[in-house]
Amino acid sequence: MSSATAERPGAASSDTPILALDGVGKSYGNVHALRGVSLKVRQGEVTCVLGDNGAGKSTLIKIISGLHEHSDGTMTLDGVECSFPSPRAAQASGIATVYQDLALAPLMSVWRNFFLGNELRRGPFRTLDIAGMKQICHDELAKMGIVIPDLDRPVGGLSGGQRQCIAIARAIYFGARVIILDEPTAALGVKQSGVVLRYIVKARDAGLGVIFITHNPHHAHLVGNHFVILKLGRVVLDAHRDELTLEQLTTEMAGGEELAELSHELRGADPGKVVAPAEVEHGQVEAPARPDEEEPSA
Numbered sequence: 001m002s003s004a005t006a007e008r009p010g011a012a013s014s015d016t017p018i019l020a021l022d023g024v025g026k027s028y029g030n031v032h033a034l035r036g037v038s039l040k041v042r043q044g045e046v047t048c049v050l051g052d053n054g055a056g057k058s059t060l061i062k063i064i065s066g067l068h069e070h071s072d073g074t075m076t077l078d079g080v081e082c083s084f085p086s087p088r089a090a091q092a093s094g095i096a097t098v099y100q101d102l103a104l105a106p107l108m109s110v111w112r113n114f115f116l117g118n119e120l121r122r123g124p125f126r127t128l129d130i131a132g133m134k135q136i137c138h139d140e141l142a143k144m145g146i147v148i149p150d151l152d153r154p155v156g157g158l159s160g161g162q163r164q165c166i167a168i169a170r171a172i173y174f175g176a177r178v179i180i181l182d183e184p185t186a187a188l189g190v191k192q193s194g195v196v197l198r199y200i201v202k203a204r205d206a207g208l209g210v211i212f213i214t215h216n217p218h219h220a221h222l223v224g225n226h227f228v229i230l231k232l233g234r235v236v237l238d239a240h241r242d243e244l245t246l247e248q249l250t251t252e253m254a255g256g257e258e259l260a261e262l263s264h265e266l267r268g269a270d271p272g273k274v275v276a277p278a279e280v281e282h283g284q285v286e287a288p289a290r291p292d293e294e295e296p297s298a
C-alpha cells in the first residue's frame, strides 16, 4: 500500500472516481466497526452516507481523512492505491473534512477564521496581509452566494448555517477536491439547513466530490446523487438517485422490512391502537406480545 504523500496520483480517465473504497474494514480490537465497505466518490456528485448510531459513519470519516488507517481492503485516489498516515497527508491530497464542531474560533473574525493557520504575509518583515485576506475572503464567500456584510464580525455571532458555509468555503479555497461533511445539518433548523443544502449543491456544481454524512433521508434526497446506507458497519444499500425514491430511502433508513414487520405485528396485537414504530424503536413503549405468543385462556 503506497502512501498518498509519496506521489501525487497520475492522470485518471474521466470516469475514474476521485476516491474509491473497496472492501474496506476497520477493527478496534475485536469490534468490527466497518466490514467490506465499498464506495465511489465522483467529481461533481454528492455521495450521501446514511446510518444510525453506531453504523460506522465516524469510522469511515476517520479513515478517509487520515485519522485512522483501515485494517482491510483498499482505498484509491484517482485510481492509485493509497492510505493517509495523517490528516495532513489527506489534506495534501485534496481531501478536506468539515466536522460538526467546525474547527472555527468563535471569538475571531470571519476573515481570520477563513485563513486560520494559512495566513497570507507580505513584505520583507512578513507582516500579515490583512487587506489581501479580507478581499479574498469576501470574494470567495460571494462566489458561493454567501453574503456577510461585516467580515470583522466574530464568527460566534453568525448563524449555524453561515458558520457551516464559511468552513466549507474555506476548505474549497484551500484546494479540496473531495469534501467530507459530517452531519452539517444535524443541529440546524429547517431554514438554516436550507442554506447549507444550497451550498452543498454549489460545491458539487463547482466540481467537487462531496461526501455528505447524515441521519436525515429528506436532506440526503434533496441533494444526493447516490446513497449508501451503513448498518452495523456494513453497506446495506448502495443506489443511485434514479433507482430510489425518497419514500424508499426513508423506509430503508428507518429499518426497512424489520420495522414494517414490527409495525404489522403491533397493529395485529391491538387493532384499536396503532403504535408508531418510532415509539417502539426509541423504547417509549414496549412491544406487545404477538397474538400467537399469548397464554391460552382457561
Ligand SMILES: Nc1ncnc2c1ncn2[C@@H]1O[C@H](COP(=O)(O)OP(=O)(O)OP(=O)(O)O)[C@@H](O)[C@H]1O
Residues within 6 Å of the ligand: 028, 031, 032, 033, 051, 052, 053, 054, 055, 056, 057, 058, 059, 060
Ligand atoms: N476507538 C474505538 N474503540 C472501540 N470501538 C469503537 C471505537 N470507535 C468506534 N467504535 C465502535 O465502532 C462502531 C461504529 O462506531 P462509529 O462511531 O463509527 O459509528 P457512527 O455511525 O459514527 O455512530 P454515531 O452516529 O453514534 O456517531 C460502534 O460499535 C463503536 O462503538
